[in-house]
Amino acid sequence: MTRRVVITPKASLDIDEHFAYIALANPDAALRFFDSVRQTFAQLARMPEIGNLYQLEDPRLQKLRRWAVKGFKKYLIFYFQQEGCIEIARVLYAGQDIEKILEQEP
Numbered sequence: 553m554t555r556r557v558v559i560t561p562k563a564s565l566d567i568d569e570h571f572a573y574i575a576l577a578n579p580d581a582a583l584r585f586f587d588s589v590r591q592t593f594a595q596l597a598r599m600p601e602i603g604n605l606y607q608l609e610d611p612r613l614q615k616l617r618r619w620a621v622k623g624f625k626k627y628l629i630f631y632f633q634q635e636g637c638i639e640i641a642r643v644l645y646a647g648q649d650i651e652k653i654l655e656q657e658p
Contacts, residue, residue: 554597554598555597555598555600555633555634555636555637555638556597556636556637556638557593557594557596557597557637557638557640558637558638558639558640559593559640560639560640560641560642562641562642562657563640563641563642563643566642566643566644567586567589567643570585570627570643570645571585571586584623585621585624585627588621588622588623588624589621589624589627589629589643591622592619592620592621592622592629593629593638593640595622596619596629596631596638597638600617600631600633600638601633602619603617603618603619603629603631603633604617604618604619605617605618606618606630606654608651608654608655609655610654610655612657613654613655613657615632615633616630616631616632616641616654617630617631617632617633618630618631619631621643625646626645626646626647627643627644627645627646628643628644628645628646628650629642629643630642630643630644630650630654641654641657642654642657
């Protein structure tokens with residue numbers, strides 16, 4: 553069963569920021585990044601269990617999963633698997649302080 557993909561506003565902003573950053577050096581790569589994000593979301597919608605659980609102390613984030621963007625392995629999708637949908641919480645670069653960013657989520 554393919555689940556619906558729900559992208560949070562923060563995740564959408566993350567994608568836009570990564571796209572703009574990549575486009576500064578290579579506009580074609582930025583377009584590939586955007587297409588890869590879309591394809592990876594579709595893959596997660598079909599197989600949401602493929603992402604690994606991302607262990608954090610915060611109880612609100614206990615079921616958070618992580619999966620890399622296809623072809624852009626340093627860009628990580630953080631999502632929750634829910635009944636009938638997956639919720640994309642953030643799309644972060646691996647070099648960022650991911651734990652700090654995620655634990656600041658409301």
